[in-house]
Amino acid sequence: MTKKILIVDDEPNIVLSLEFMMKKEGFAVAVAADGDAALEQVAAFAPDLVLLDVMMPKKSGYEVCQLLRADPARAGLKIVMLTAKGRETEVAKGIALGADAYVTKPFSTKDLVAQVKLLLA
């Protein structure tokens, strides 16, 4: 069964690269450009994993993460936070909010794919 991945980022080029990468690895992919769209897509697309940018318009990645984790129906959903802010406190915050992994930009494509596969195994 094909695993589904939702990509959430407000940078079109980053979305593009992630989409290409994930499709090539054989995942089904949906995209969203802000927090509200992300929540809609989670409901509509029912992904197994969300690649979630932190700095976004409307709702930040943290807020989205918190809302998702608060929904028991989404208990199995994996969340990987992506951020260009690499400070310790931000990593800790992401983990505390229930993210399964925290990846700082710019990331290594290989590592990110490995991380995603590991979480979905």
Added chain:
Amino acid sequence: MLAGWIVVLASFAYLGVLFAIAWHADRRADQGRSLIANPTVYALSLAVYCTTWTFYGSVGRAAATGIGFLPIYLGPTLMMVLGWFVLRKIVRVAKANRITSIADFVASRYGKSQLLGGMVTVIAVVGVIPYIALQLKAVSHSFSILAAVPEVVMPRAGEVPLLQDSALYVAAIMAAFTILFGTRHLDATERHEGMVAAIAFESVVKLVAFLAVGLFVTYGLFDGMADIFARARALPQLERLLTASDTAAGYGSWAALTFLSLLSVLLLPRQFQIAVVENVNEAHLKRAVWLFPLYLFLINLFVLPIALGGLLHFGPGGGVDADTFVLTLPLANQQGALALLAYIGGLSAATGMVIVETIALSTMVCNDLVMPLLLRRGWLRLRERTDLSGLLLEIRRWAIVVILMLGYAYFRLAGEAYALVSIGLISFAAVAQFAPAVIGGLYWKGATRGGALAGLSAGFAVWLYTLLLPSFAKSGWLPDDFMAAGLLGIELLRPQQLFGLTGLDEISHCLLWSLLANLGAYVGVSLWRAPDANEARQAGLFVDALRAEETGHWRGRGAVGGGTAAQVAELLALAGRFLGPDKARRAFERHAAARELSLDRLTADASLVHFAEAQLTGAIGSASARVLVASVVEEEPLGRDEVMNILDEASQARAYSRELEQKSQELTLATAELRAANERLRELDRMKDDFISTVTHELRTPLTSIRAFSEMLHEDPRIELAERTRFLGIIVGETERLSRLINQILDLAKLESGRADWTSVAVDLAPVIHEACASLSQLYKDKGVALTLEIEEPLPTVMADRDRLMQVMINLLSNAVKFAPAGCGRVKVGAGRTVMLDAAGRTEAALRVAVADNGPGIRPEDRETIFEKFRQGGQDVLTDKPQGTGLGLPISRQIVEYFGGRLWLEPVAAAEAGAHFVFTLPLPSGDNAEQQKA
């Protein structure tokens, strides 16, 4: 039956016992187990007051005047009642100021005056010498009487050659004994534990001996007191002794003697030594206050029976001196052992007096007379001597010898003319001269050194003239014509009827005139000028000596008694009035908690009262706090001094609090400024932090794309060509974005640090605008946005950097195209003259450039924030993030402002859409003038 050698042996044996007691007591003191640290010993040692005067002389006095011997003991009884405040105060002062004699005391009180110390010493020595003579006379007489047994013979001094005079040997032996006793070693405190122990022992011996004789006479020779008095009533010569002379002079004399002895018990050098210097613990006073008077009571109980018994036995005028009845009555009745006991009792009385008196005097002579002289003359060669204690002891030994020899000399010169008591009274009158200086000094802060000197001099002079010189004259050693005719033949100056005052006995007469002169001079001269700083300081130390302790006392009482709950409430209310009710309650609760009590279980005990006072002291000063707390705890009326203190402190506090208020306002302002500055610094710091964090974010975002695409291209060679081209295009675009970002950050950094090195030349803005539009025309064409220009011709030139103005134009134009809707977008650029306000508020001509689009516009609340770094317009309005660095507008604003202009977002009516950016640049002043002409 009593051979001379037995008496001599007994005398030396007794002195040996005394010495042993002293030695033992000294040793115990060295071991720290003092024998004399005991109130009873203290009270007994005070009985050194009872000398041979009491032992032999009282009987003589009683035989002559009946009850007239008693005022000498009633005075001390009254004094001891006052002792609780006066003596206690002196003891406190002496201990606090390390005072070692009465001369030291007076000198210290009046600004540590050496002159006063020396003067008191001279008066004391001269004044006390008759008193010492009295002891010598009594001992030598008692010895002669015992040695002459079995006959009862009255000795006559003056008739014996010097070397056969027993009094000389008595004086010599006493000198030796005193030297052994008092000057074996030097003690900084001048305390002599051994001596005090011996004196206390002697007091017991003389009391026992006297009571034994009294009991023997009353119940052995007679049939009890009633019998003696009954027999005395039968004889007319004796009957008059049973009542006092019922005249004004009689009562006056009685009161004068009472007053004199009242002062003497405090001021005699030996009494001062024992009561003050040798006092171990001032609590001992408590027992002495009644035990010493009780001693006086007991030793006087049998005086009148013995006197009357003697008179009855030997017959009035029977050839036996009444001063010797204590000895001669047992002897005449073949009671040799009792006579020996009486002799030992008399010896006790004499040695006790002589030892303490001469030690006290020698200390004074050494410390207040000889040493100051030696120091002043520089005879000591202090540098060559390391240890002066040997010298000091030497001086004291010589002083003792000299004093006793002077006493002997007085005895030889004048002793026989007077009875024992009369000799003693001469000394009493001398030391009474210290009273104004000592007692006044304890209670009157205004007394000065000059006053004390004048008072002492005047009193002493009158004493010399009215009492001492007449005593010489009566003995025939001075021509006595001045007695009858007055000095220089002036009758008003007759020494014992001074200014024609008659009807008083010589003691009362002397006392009246000398104390009058003394007190008058003391007060008068003291009032001449205010005390200097030194005198005032010492006065404070002396007069206020018991003050601190009084507060201490309520604490002490509280610790024992404890107060009521009502007092706790009152204390709390009192504290609340000054500290604020809540603060006071919290403080009391803390205090209760510290003692593991609840507030309602708290009692007004020492600790709480002290605590409340301490709380109040912080608020209103110590004097006020003490009085206010006292008002709750004690309910005592305020004294005038205390009220004055409160007023003083209150006015000081008012001035102080005004100052404080002002200071605190200044402080509040300074604090506010500091806080603002601090806030600003913190803000700047936070901004810097945020800036770095944001820059990092902004740099990483394009990098992320670049890395991701390059890795994919690198790892997967099978990607289609079209895809590759697209990815590479993205990489190129993102790289450009990155470079632009870095450039702009550097620009900004330069601008902000003011290190931008821009040229400032005349620039015609029209070509700049055209060029900027041209460079962006492809972008506008691609997005389908129409660009219109409305530029006044000709535009005036401005002073600026052309490239920077180009940067601003491109920035504004690219912003406009970014937000203008694709296809139907319209961007309008206008340029022309305008007027702007300069910094000083004057209008000046300027160039105005506006760039307007028909995009979504900027919300009014964001109108300023878009000029902050990395705050891109519409960030949370658009789903598509606008392409840009977020630094364009801040940089543009910095540039415009650098050239003296302004850049802002013009508010637009709600009906109009789009953003409307405007900047102005000032025209050079020359152009201004030109423009105004035109």
Added chain:
Amino acid sequence: MYRSRLTTQRLAAVFLLGCLLFNYPVLALFNKAVAVFGIPLLYAYIFLAWFGFILLVAVVVERRPD
């Protein structure tokens, strides 16, 4: 302080009483050629008053704090 002050006041009063007892005119009241149990009145008075006075002083200073 209360206790100490009270003692002080009592002693001052006792002192004044003493001055009164042992001086004219009280003394003159007893200065009569009368005997009490064979003892002259003045003598008996002074010694009794003196003893009573000492007793009073002792009671004042030695009394337990109340």
